[in-house]
Amino acid sequence: MKFGVVRVDELTKVVASVFKKKSTPQLPIKEFEFALSFDFKWMSPDEASKVSRMAVESNIVHEDNENLNLNIALDNISIPHDFKPSNELFKEKSIIEQIMEYITVTINMDRQNVASKINTKHEKFSELLYPEVAAILVAKEMGCDIMPFYQKVYNNIIQYE
Template sequence: MDEFLCVVSAPFKQHATDRISIRDFEFALSFGLKWMSPENASKVRDTALALRLLEADENKLVPTFDIGKVEIPRGFRPSEKIFHERPLIEQIMAMIAACSGMDNRNVAALISRKQETLGDMVDIEIAALVVAREIGCDISRIYPKVLADMFPNME
């Protein structure tokens, strides 16, 4: 399972709820689980919202994926890499995994097959967007990032 999904799921699992306040989400990551600083917990929240893994509803955070499908391994502790900007393809894959409940390996296989079907004429990120669209994932928030990545000199 995607490491970032484990981190985002943990506060909900810890509180046994499907809605949690922003404060409690960040508190669980930083003080409850002792995984990160409060600043990094805020970064996780912001990234999860940007990737549409979480939605803000009033003052509560709500996962857009089934947290019951996320298994957090015993003794799990996130690595430092979750605080760095992830490559675009990893961001898209995380969104597809969250939407579909598939693991990253299956998502990668789907994307690879789609790219082959398209005759390897499109970048892997575009093939991933097609896969996401075909399985019904709303990933519209990432379109501007993909466009900026594909055409960096466009304004």
């Protein structure tokens, strides 16, 4: 496994910006969302709520008693002085992208390595597995909690039929 500074996606930079500004590893959800909307003026309150949910789903933070707690080390994240999130932040990600992001954050592995492992797993089974299932298998092998993805993958596979 490759540790140290990793390529950080936009969502991680957004979340890290708030926690770095507040200088704390834990924030009340409302304070986090307020910071995005009113301190940084990056988005509406509804969009800020969506960002907090996305951060939990991506395992960047975990929710505990109305607080968001960081699951990442802020020291490894460099945020440019003029950073501002793009509209791409709210673009709906595919299930595979969500799983890849989750693995990347959970085990601190480069996204390209994660994609390579998923492709290898998919090819190993002669492409008989749906790509989403290959991603779930890789996540499980890497020790990630994949419960949040089972229903999403199942629903996605049913749509293929």
